[in-house]
Amino acid sequence: MMPDLVTPQESGDENRLTALALLAQQVRDLVDAVVLTDVGEEELKAVTAEVGALTDRLLTARRPSPLPHEIGPDGRFRNLGNAVTGGCNPHALPLVMDRTAEEGSRAEIAFRPVHEGPPASVHGGVSAMILDHMLGDAVAVSGRAGVTGTLTIKYRRPVPYGEPLVARSAVSRAEGRKTWVQGTIASPEGTTLVEATGLFITPSRWLNGDGPVEGSVNA
Numbered sequence: 001m002m003p004d005l006v007t008p009q010e011s012g013d014e015n016r017l018t019a020l021a022l023l024a025q026q027v028r029d030l031v032d033a034v035v036l037t038d039v040g041e042e043e044l045k046a047v048t049a050e051v052g053a054l055t056d057r058l059l060t061a062r063r064p065s066p067l068p069h070e071i072g073p074d075g076r077f078r079n080l081g082n083a084v085t086g087g088c089n090p091h092a093l094p095l096v097m098d099r100t101a102e103e104g105s106r107a108e109i110a111f112r113p114v115h116e117g118p119p120a121s122v123h124g125g126v127s128a129m130i131l132d133h134m135l136g137d138a139v140a141v142s143g144r145a146g147v148t149g150t151l152t153i154k155y156r157r158p159v160p161y162g163e164p165l166v167a168r169s170a171v172s173r174a175e176g177r178k179t180w181v182q183g184t185i186a187s188p189e190g191t192t193l194v195e196a197t198g199l200f201i202t203p204s205r206w207l208n209g210d211g212p213v214e215g216s217v218n219a
């Protein structure tokens with residue numbers, strides 16, 4: 001049972017969600033500024049106090065969990081709280097998916113200095129996170145649904161930040177509750193930087209109506 005995934009909570013008023021998305025973007029900018037700031041100790045302490053006060057203000061009203069998986073007003077699936085795509089989650093890049101049933105999923109990515117692992121390039125775990133999501137999205141686009149069983153990553157070239165890149169994913173094969181899927185992160189010119197393959201599995205618990213969104217699971 002996954003109460004946070006399956007409980008049909010409302011995200012709330014759309015104007016409020018727009019305001020929350022703007023706050024999330026402002027916080028992304030704040031995080032980038034923390035990574036790159038070179039101001040002195042006293043200024044750091046002053047900013048820390050101000051940010052702490054803002055955190056306290058936000059928590060005067062608190063949800064039990066992030067914004068849910070749901071069908072939005074346009075009739076499409078959305079998850080505004082998602083760690084990779086959620087417009088209302090500062091942790092999200094956020095990725096915006098371009099999907100077709102024939103070709104799978106595609107997203108333009110711009111990594112930032114906050115994603116640095118090795119000098120001047122993106123942390124391998126961040127690339128893996130993006131590809132995990134891309135693969136899962138292609139599974140959903142194919143009309144199936146699943147969680148990651150295995151994820152295999154081949155790092156072929158360092159991934160730069162501060163440059164536009166493209167992530168793609170598509171289903172290769174499906175059988176019963178299992179879906180095999182592949183994906184890449186590449187330069188706009190088509191040089192592959194990272195490859196991923198994965199096996200996604202529709203959990204048995206989703207087949208009796210406990211899916212993330214009612215009616216979204218067709219194993």
Ligand SMILES: CCCCC/C=C\C/C=C\C/C=C\C/C=C\CCCC(=O)SCCNC(=O)CCNC(=O)[C@H](O)C(C)(C)COP(=O)(O)OP(=O)(O)OC[C@H]1O[C@@H](n2cnc3c(N)ncnc32)[C@H](O)[C@@H]1OP(=O)(O)O
Pocket residue numbers: 077132133134135136137140145146147148149150177199201202203204205212213216
């Ligand atoms: C945010 C994701 C929500 C998904 C939303 C879905 C739809 C909504 C629409 C759109 C969504 C859009 C995008 C989604 C994008 C991204 C997704 C992100 C993906 C993740 O980030 S997700 C987190 C990490 N992931 C986990 O948290 C999994 C934890 N785990 C389990 O929940 C269970 O472990 C489970 C379900 C895997 C199996 O449990 P189960 O009880 O259903 O099945 P059972 O054990 O009976 O196995 C049946 C057959 O699969 C084989 N098998 C089992 N496990 C395997 C494994 N790991 N590797 C290889 N084979 C495996 C067995 O060997 C057997 O094979 P056989 O039939 O041949 O014997």
